[in-house]
Amino acid sequence: AQKITQTQPGMFVQEKEAVTLDCTYDTSDPSYGLFWYKQPSSGEMIFLIYQGSYDQQNATEGRYSLNFQKARKSANLVISASQLGDSAMYFCAMRGVAANDYKLSFGAGTTVTVRA
Amino acid sequence: DTGVSQNPRHKITKRGQNVTFRCDPISEHNRLYWYRQTLGQGPEFLTYFQNEAQLEKSRLLSDRFSAERPKGSFSTLEIQRTEQGDSAMYLCASSREGNTIYFGEGSWLTVV
Numbered sequence: 001a002q003k004i005t006q007t008q009p010g011m012f013v014q015e016k017e018a019v020t021l022d023c024t025y026d027t028s029d030p031s032y033g034l035f036w037y038k039q040p041s042s043g044e045m046i047f048l049i050y051q052g053s054y055d056q057q058n059a060t061e062g063r064y065s066l067n068f069q070k071a072r073k074s075a076n077l078v079i080s081a082s083q084l085g086d087s088a089m090y091f092c093a094m095r096g097v098a099a100n101d102y103k104l105s106f107g108a109g110t111t112v113t114v115r116a
Numbered sequence: 117d118t119g120v121s122q123n124p125r126h127k128i129t130k131r132g133q134n135v136t137f138r139c140d141p142i143s144e145h146n147r148l149y150w151y152r153q154t155l156g157q158g159p160e161f162l163t164y165f166q167n168e169a170q171l172e173k174s175r176l177l178s179d180r181f182s183a184e185r186p187k188g189s190f191s192t193l194e195i196q197r198t199e200q201g202d203s204a205m206y207l208c209a210s211s212r213e214g215n216t217i218y219f220g221e222g223s224w225l226t227v228v
Contacts, residue, residue, distance in 0.1 A: 004158075037219070044219060044220065104149075104161070
């Protein structure tokens with residue numbers, strides 16, 4: 001079984017500053033993938049970034065980077081230079097990487113509000 | 117390359133009525149998923165198709181729920197005899213094998 005924990009229900013960040021969203025996980029799978037999705041008020045879940053458990057380097061994608069600490073079972077998302085359009089709900093999710101692993105397990109999400 | 121398309125985007129229905137949602141996945145994605153999301157929560161897995169075969173149904177999916185994916189292309193999710201507890205957003209997603217899962221914009225259901 002996989003479990004994702006996001007302990008920050010809501011966060012405020014000033015425009016142009018960086019924000020870190022926490023995500024811890026628990027799994028018995030030896031290999032797994034970690035995902036972050038953004039969900040604006042329109043509802044669409046937008047894929048942001050992926051980290052494989054055996055990747056040697058932390059994933060980066062534009063202004064998004066993932067601070068992956070395998071021993072601590074954490075996969076925090078860092079958004080640099082926040083923009084007003086970053087205001088949304090952010091979900092951490094994980095899935096095993098075996099051929100028959102297909103279900104994503106999601107955390108409860110963190111609401112980010114960017115202030116001008 | 118168009119994304120995952122869902123319709124209708126919003127549906128208000130009276131308790132006891134049937135509703136059907138449609139999902140068109142990204143072209144050539146053989147895997148299709150349905151998730152349900154209630155306010156303030158993360159999405160919960162409902163069911164999964166590989167091509168036209170429905171390989172898993174969550175226990176969340178009561179007998180009133182049925183999903184199909186004829187010919188391995190689009191999928192429909194039908195809810196019969198809707199109840200107020202069915203009010204939620206129903207998200208469809210697709211992927212190619214074990215790659216990244218891409219979601220649609222969701223279909224909001226309100227049962228009154």
